[in-house]
Amino acid sequence: xxxxxxxxxxxxxxxxxxxxxxxxxxxxxxxxxxxxxxxxxxxxxxxxxxxxxxxxxxxxxxxxxxxxxxxxxxxxxxxxxxxxxxxxxxxxxxxxxxxxxxxxxxxxxxxxxxxxxxxxxxxxxxxxxxxxxxxxxxxxxxxxxxxxxxxxxxxxxxxxxxxxxxxxxxxxxxxxxxxxxxxxxxxxxxxxxxxxxxxxxxxxxxxxxxxxxxxxxxxxxxxxxxxxxxxxxxxxxxxxxxxxxxxxxxxxxxxxxxxxxxxxxxxxxxxxxxxxxxxxxxxxxxxxxxxxxxxxxxxxxxxxxxxxxxxxxxxxxxxxxxxxxxxxxxxxxxxxxxxxxxxxxxxxxxxxxxxxxxxxxxxxxxxxxxxxxxxxxxxxxxxxxxxxxxxxxxxxxxxxxxxxxxxxxxxxxxxxxxxxxxxxxxxxxxxxxxxxxxxxxxxxxxxxxxxxxxxxxxxxxxxxxxxxxxxxxxxxxxxxxxxxxxxxxxxxxxxxxxxxxxx
Numbered sequence: 001x002x003x004x005x006x007x008x009x010x011x012x013x014x015x016x017x018x019x020x021x022x023x024x025x026x027x028x029x030x031x032x033x034x035x036x037x038x039x040x041x042x043x044x045x046x047x048x049x050x051x052x053x054x055x056x057x058x059x060x061x062x063x064x065x066x067x068x069x070x071x072x073x074x075x076x077x078x079x080x081x082x083x084x085x086x087x088x089x090x091x092x093x094x095x096x097x098x099x100x101x102x103x104x105x106x107x108x109x110x111x112x113x114x115x116x117x118x119x120x121x122x123x124x125x126x127x128x129x130x131x132x133x134x135x136x137x138x139x140x141x142x143x144x145x146x147x148x149x150x151x152x153x154x155x156x157x158x159x160x161x162x163x164x165x166x167x168x169x170x171x172x173x174x175x176x177x178x179x180x181x182x183x184x185x186x187x188x189x190x191x192x193x194x195x196x197x198x199x200x201x202x203x204x205x206x207x208x209x210x211x212x213x214x215x216x217x218x219x220x221x222x223x224x225x226x227x228x229x230x231x232x233x234x235x236x237x238x239x240x241x242x243x244x245x246x247x248x249x250x251x252x253x254x255x256x257x258x259x260x261x262x263x264x265x266x267x268x269x270x271x272x273x274x275x276x277x278x279x280x281x282x283x284x285x286x287x288x289x290x291x292x293x294x295x296x297x298x299x300x301x302x303x304x305x306x307x308x309x310x311x312x313x314x315x316x317x318x319x320x321x322x323x324x325x326x327x328x329x330x331x332x333x334x335x336x337x338x339x340x341x342x343x344x345x346x347x348x349x350x351x352x353x354x355x356x357x358x359x360x361x362x363x364x365x366x367x368x369x370x371x372x373x374x375x376x377x378x379x380x381x382x383x384x385x386x387x388x389x390x391x392x393x394x395x396x397x398x399x400x401x402x403x404x405x406x407x408x409x410x411x412x413x414x415x416x417x418x419x420x421x422x423x424x425x426x427x428x429x430x431x432x433x434x435x436x437x438x439x440x441x442x443x444x445x446x447x448x449x450x451x452x453x454x455x456x457x458x459x460x461x462x463x464x465x466x467x468x469x470x471x472x473x474x475x476x477x478x479x480x481x482x483x484x485x486x487x488x489x490x491x492x493x494x495x496x497x498x499x500x501x502x503x
Contacts, residue, residue: 020085020098024132026168027105034071034083037098041085050089061086061095076100106131106170108162115155115179116209116249122153122176124160131164138163180207182253184245191238191261192284192318199236199259201243208247217242219256237261265321267314271329276302278312278325285317307331308403333409334359334400343414346390353386355413356486356497359400360461364388368397368410386484392417428496431489437501442475444468446491454488455480455500477502 020040023032034054041052053067054074060066061084068074068083081100086093107129114122126148128135136144138161150158155178162170182205189200205212216225216233219240225233227246238261246252265283269276278300280287288296290313291304304310307329314323333340335358346354352364364384384396397410430447444450450468453475457463463480466473480502487498 020096022099022101024101024103024166026131026164026166027103030075030077030102032074032076032100034068034074037085040098041087041096045087045089050087052088053086055084055086058084058095058097060084062093074100076102078102079104103132103164103166103168104130106162106164106168108160108170108172110160110172110174112174112176114153114249115176116247117179117181117251118249120154120179121151122155124150124153124158124174124176126150126160126162128162128164128170131168131170132166134165136163137161179209182206182208182212182245182247182251184243184253184255186243186255186257188257188259190259191236193316193321194261194264194282196261196320197235197237199238199261201233201236201241201257201259203231203243203245203255205231205245208245208251209249211248213246215244215246217244262316262321265314265316265323267312267323267325269312269325269327271327273332274304274307274329276304276310276312276327276329278302278314280314280316280323283316283318283321283323287317288315289313290315304329306403307405309405328405330405330409331360331400331402331407333407333411334362334398335411336413340409341412343416345416348417350390351386352384352388352390352396353484354390354499355396355398356456356488357398357400357411359398359411361401363399363401363406365397365399365410368395368412390415428489428491428494431491431496433487433498433500437503438477439503440476440478442477442487442500443472444475444487444489445472446489447471448492451490451492453490456486456488456497457483 020037023034023037025032038052042050053064054071055061055067064086079102082097083100084095084097086095109127109129111125112122113125126137128137134146136146137148138144139150140158144161144163153176155176158174158176160172160174185204187202187204191197191199201216203214211229212231213227213229214231215223215227217223219242221242224241236259238259240256240258243255243257244252245255262284263282265280267278267280269278278289280300286298287300288298289300289302290296291302292311293313296315302312310327310329312325312327314325315321336342336344336356338358344355364386365381366384367381369381392415395412395414397412399407399410401407428446432445434443444453449471450473452465452467453473454462455464455477463485464475466475482502485500485502487500489496489498
């Protein structure tokens with residue numbers, strides 16, 4: 001009998017009634033009085049015979065653990081929280097629950113219309129959001145109603161209250177201002193480079209009624225860009241334009257502007273020795289210059305390390321006005337005794353090979369063709385062989401080639417009979433050299449110290465240079481190719497050049 005009674009009591013202690021009414025609060029009101037649902041929880045039970053405790057889970061309510069200590073001042077910041085009630089009626093236990101609802105903040109969304117160049121009175125429309133619908137509205141302290149549109153309003157400040165179903169209230173001040181005429185400023189960006197279409201027009205507006213629309217026309221009124229909400233017109237070429245601004249009430253204003261473009265950028269160069277100087281005109285602003293497209297600089301002068309072909313790039317401030325020039329830096333003409341034009345005496349039978357020229361890769365010509373460096377290869381005149389016999393009164397012209405670039409200017413040498421070509425200025429009478437032709441080793445002797453000797457090819461290229469500082473020396477020429485060379489000797493401040501043959 002006892003066992004049966006125990007089961008019967010257990011069955012009734014787990015009875016779970018339907019949810020009672022939720023407790024809802026306005027946003028920000030986190031203090032909940034759980035006891036206000038006591039009447040619903042008791043239903044038809046005798047209050048004097050029944051006790052209620054509040055818990056955060058059904059398990060705690062069934063087990064009568066962790067009861068909420070202060071149910072009349074419970075704090076909850078959650079949007080939704082379930083509270084479980086343990087109801088003890090003379091030992092008979094039942095449970096029930098309800099939700100704590102913390103509504104979102106009540107706000108008002110307000111739009112205004114009117115008060116323009118056409119209509120001097122305005123309209124205010126208000127829409128409640130958040131909280132708990134339905135909403136009611138009160139205008140300037142008036143009574144609440146569901147009407148949310150207020151018309152025929154003069155400029156001024158208005159207080160609008162929005163109240164939701166819980167009685168939460170949101171207040172907002174609305175300003176209706178008197179119509180201000182549209183004031184517009186046109187900011188233009190001129191075309192960067194001649195012929196491009198990267199100009200733009202930006203309109204800054206004030207006054208009027210938002211939103212604005214913008215259209216672009218030519219001077220004749222023909223539309224170029226139809227109405228748009230953005231205040232920028234891009235990708236424009238140089239020319240005259242009319243901008244039309246229209247506000248939300250149809251009020252308009254027209255403005256004109258002109259987009260310009262710079263003249264084309266061009267440049268010229270002046271080459272002197274290893275210096276390139278650029279002169280630029282056109283384009284925009286300051287110029288920058290680059291040699292071979294590296295490291296732009298404001299200085300238009302470049303010192304190049306070697307003779308050769310170079311590419312000069314000029315750009316303006318905008319960076320797109322670019323001018324490229326191919327520049328050839330020609331080497332100077334070769335020299336004899338530091339001169340590029342002179343008359344030398346010679347002995348009968350001497351040839352061009354007997355002329356000691358200061359330079360590299362020497363070529364001889366019969367004419368002074370200064371433009372030869374710019375002629376096509378097929379049009380270049382023939383060179384003279386080194387075996388050409390010197391003729392009295394004839395002028396011979398020599399160029400040098402450095403880094404593959406042949407000098408445009410030429411050395412001019414006029415031959416004059418009956419002279420000692422090898423020693424036009426200096427004599428070292430006690431200097432001796434042997435053997436000549438040379439097989440392997442060249443010996444040199446002098447009564448005074450020999451400072452230095454240099455072996456120079458027929459083309460003028462230095463093959464070997466050696467400091468002696470002695471009266472005798474032997475120079476190993478085993479690795480020197482066969483042919484004609486010049487032996488240049490310096491002693492006691494004097495220089496002597498002698499033609500030698502290497503077998």
